[in-house]
Amino acid sequence: MSVQPETNDRTAMRVHPELVPAFEALPEFADPYEDIEATRDGFHEMLAAFPADRTGVCSERFGVARADGSTLTVEVYRPEGAVGAAPEEGTHDGADEGAGSALPAVLHFHGGGFALGRSLPGQDRVAIELCRELPAVLITVEYRLAPEHRYPAGVEDCYLALEWVAERAATLGIDPARIAVAGKSAGGGLGAAVALMARDRGGPALAHQSLCVPDLDDRVGADEEVADDAEAALGARVLNGRGVQSSWQHYLPEGTAKAEAYAAPARAADLSGLPPAHVLVCDLDPMRDAGLAYARRLMDAGVPVTVRNVPGAWHGFELFAPDTRVAKEMTAHWTGQLREALHPVSPTVV
Numbered sequence: 001m002s003v004q005p006e007t008n009d010r011t012a013m014r015v016h017p018e019l020v021p022a023f024e025a026l027p028e029f030a031d032p033y034e035d036i037e038a039t040r041d042g043f044h045e046m047l048a049a050f051p052a053d054r055t056g057v058c059s060e061r062f063g064v065a066r067a068d069g070s071t072l073t074v075e076v077y078r079p080e081g082a083v084g085a086a087p088e089e090g091t092h093d094g095a096d097e098g099a100g101s102a103l104p105a106v107l108h109f110h111g112g113g114f115a116l117g118r119s120l121p122g123q124d125r126v127a128i129e130l131c132r133e134l135p136a137v138l139i140t141v142e143y144r145l146a147p148e149h150r151y152p153a154g155v156e157d158c159y160l161a162l163e164w165v166a167e168r169a170a171t172l173g174i175d176p177a178r179i180a181v182a183g184k185s186a187g188g189g190l191g192a193a194v195a196l197m198a199r200d201r202g203g204p205a206l207a208h209q210s211l212c213v214p215d216l217d218d219r220v221g222a223d224e225e226v227a228d229d230a231e232a233a234l235g236a237r238v239l240n241g242r243g244v245q246s247s248w249q250h251y252l253p254e255g256t257a258k259a260e261a262y263a264a265p266a267r268a269a270d271l272s273g274l275p276p277a278h279v280l281v282c283d284l285d286p287m288r289d290a291g292l293a294y295a296r297r298l299m300d301a302g303v304p305v306t307v308r309n310v311p312g313a314w315h316g317f318e319l320f321a322p323d324t325r326v327a328k329e330m331t332a333h334w335t336g337q338l339r340e341a342l343h344p345v346s347p348t349v350v
Contacts (some may be wrong), residue, residue, distance in 0.1 A: 014284060016312025022321035023314070026237040032116065033250050036147065052123045056080050056259045057131045059122050064164045072157050074164065075121065076172060077131045077138040097273070104178035104207070104342035105137045105165055106130060107194070109158055111185030113215075113247035114146045126184070131254070133335050135176050136342055139165055143190070147250040151263045154251075158190050159197045166204035178342050180208035180275075185287075185315070188214025192265040192277075192294070199273050206275040208341035212334055213282055213315055217266035217290040218252065218259040221245040225285070238314040241286040266290055271297050276304040278337040280330070285315040308333055 015023045019069035032039040048196055058080050063071040108127050110117040119125070119140065127138035143157035162181070169176040188211040195209045221241020252259055261268035271294075279295040281288040288309070298305045310317075310330050333335040 003174045014171045014312060015314075016310075016326055018102050018324050018326050019312060019314075019317060019321055022261055022317070022324070023237065026320065028236050029238060029240070030242065031243070031246060032113065033147070033246055036115055040118075041220050043112075043116055044120060047120050047123060054122065054128060055132075057128050061121060062154060062164075064160060066157075068162065069089050072160055073142040073143075074161050075124065075127075075140045077124070077127045077140070078173070079135045081097045082135065082137075082173065102169075102173055102175040103135060103137050104180065105139060105169070105172070105174040105266070106134070106182050106210075106338065106342070107139045107141060107154075107158070107165060107191075108140055108161055108189040109143065109181065109183035109194075110186035111183065111187045111215075112145075114154055114186045114251040115247070116145065116149075118142055118145070128329075130182075130335065130338065132340060134339050136338075137172060150253050151251055151260075155190055155193045155197070158194050159201075159203070162194055162198065162204055162206075176204070179204060180210060180338065180342060181206060182210035182212070182338065183214070184212040186215045186251075188212050189216050189265060192216055192274070193262045195274050195277075196265055196268055197262055208338070209275050209277045210334065210338050210341075211291070212280045213285055213287060214279065214291050214294070215244070215247070215287055216264060216288070216294050218248040218264040219266075220287050229290055238284065239316065239349060244286050264293055271303060272302040276299065276341065278306045278308075278334070278341070280308045280310070280334055282310045282313040282315055282317065284313060287315065306337055 057077055058077060059075050059077040059126065061073060061075045064074055066072055108124070108130070110119065110124070112118070124140045127140050130136060131138045139161060141158050141161040144153040144155065162179070165174065166176060166179065181194050183191040191209050192211055192214060195206055198204055198206055221244040224241030248259070252263060259267055276296070277298055279291050281291040292307065295307045296303050310326065313326060318330060321327050
């Protein structure tokens with residue numbers, strides 16, 4: 001698809017040709033924190049208007065007790081009929097998709113700038129699709145949201161969910177050797193942080209961390225300046241560095257000068273000993289460079305990493321252009337990397 005004639009500035013030249021119509025239809029980017037409750041209500045109204053297709057997937061909600069006596073809600077999605085049981089010792093061969101065998105598990109942390117993005121009960125589209133496609137048991141985590149609950153509330157909820165899943169792996173029909181964390185945007189940042197916490201606290205072992213357009217660094221956008229008219233036109237419609245900064249200002253405790261590593265994983269001094277990772281970034285995303293830098297540091301620390309950049313795409317573009325080849329290829333790649341990590345092929349004996 002070619003760029004439409006009326007689009008003749010340099011901004012359009014940066015947007016992938018297939019995505020130009022979706023880009024031109026975008027409204028000006030609005031600050032979600034201006035009225036966060038209204039933003040959340042609008043998001044849930046949109047979800048309710050387009051229910052997810054739950055074919056082949058069932059789910060159950062559980063309450064997990066926090067140390068203060070409050071309750072964290074998690075929802076466990078699984079393929080219908082895949083009740084599962086933990087494999088007997090010595091029998092795991094990495095290819096256990098049949099009935100009665102344990103499935104891998106993915107803790108899925110939703111995005112939304114640490115402040116919104118929570119799905120309606122039983123309606124997490126990403127979890128449902130991954131549950132079917134991998135297949136795997138997907139656990140969604142209704143972590144506490146900013147700005148009412150600032151760091152470390154949200155990430156501690158995510159880590160608590162990991163402990164809960166690992167402790168109940170047999171009951172949930174999960175293979176404890178194949179637990180991964182995954183998330184997009186803020187959810188990707190939370191996944192990276194949980195991997196750090198599990199390593200540092202001697203917690204449950206993770207087989208993989210899937211970080212899609214992850215929000216990893218509180219320094220992104222701190223010194224942003226609009227370079228030219230093209231940059232200004234792009235930033236008026238999609239997430240820019242100032243928008244990223246707004247998210248961090250509402251997530252971190254007031255007065256924070258430097259984020260801790262469990263808030264902003266890019267701040268971690270040591271990335272050795274972490275699980276294998278997949279890092280996916282988008283070309284026009286202000287968080288792209290931080291994601292690529294984190295991937296490089298993981299590699300330098302000896303962590304196996306795969307990386308993909310989506311050319312000409314902005315942060316969250318797949319929500320506005322889901323039927324484009326670009327979006328479908330991105331989703332297929334992300335899903336495929338998770339499948340390969342959680343359903344490894346047994347080596348061929350020669």
